[in-house]
Amino acid sequence: MDMSGSERIEAPVEQVWEGLNNPDVLRRVIPGCESLEKVADDEMTARVVLKIGPIKAKFDGTVRLSNLDPPNSYTISGEGKGGVAGFAKGSADVSLVPDGAEATILTYTVKAEVGGKIAQLGSRLIDSTAKKLAAQFFAQFGAAVCGEDATPV
Structure with missing residues (x-):
């Protein structure tokens, strides 16, 4: 499965970078x-229930960070x-790119494999679930980085 996209986050690049690296x-x-x-x-080590x-x-x-270029980009x-x-x-x-002084464009390209x-279950169900989870993540991440409540939707 491949997926890519971008999200505008209402916070400066440095603040978004800190959020992406804060467990x-x-x-x-x-x-x-x-x-x-x-x-x-x-x-990092993680446990996720889906x-x-x-x-x-x-x-x-396990989750590993590589190709670190703070605060511009990394590979997770x-x-x-x-x-x-x-x-x-x-x-x-x-990757993170400033959008004015107080916002950031976060761009991502994902490659994933399941077995x-x-x-x-089939690629259609897996792809739609992945897109739904990505949308939830970015909505909650944007809220958390901006200091709002990041209660799961």
Whole structure:
């Protein structure tokens, strides 16, 4: 699965960069995130529970940051195992560009792969779920970075 897009966030680049690298912010805004712990400057462990169609799975995995160019861009990659439900792995190239003094355009390109029972659901369901989760993430992330309540929708 490949997905790309951009989002306008009403905060300066430095503030958006801090949010993208803050485990507390990310834990609150990643849909289904139960835990996210920083284990090194460029690595975190995570537990996420997701429902994709009829399958609900708990994924335990790692997240790594690479190609760091603060506060302009990085690559975030990860993989998680969901037991009998299968696995998910992927990466996203993220870049931040100022849009005036008080806003940022965040652009992303995602490449992901799933296997196991989840893969049997079909690409249409997986793609639509991924787009829905991305929309939830960006709505909540934008609110959190701007200091608003990031309660899941």
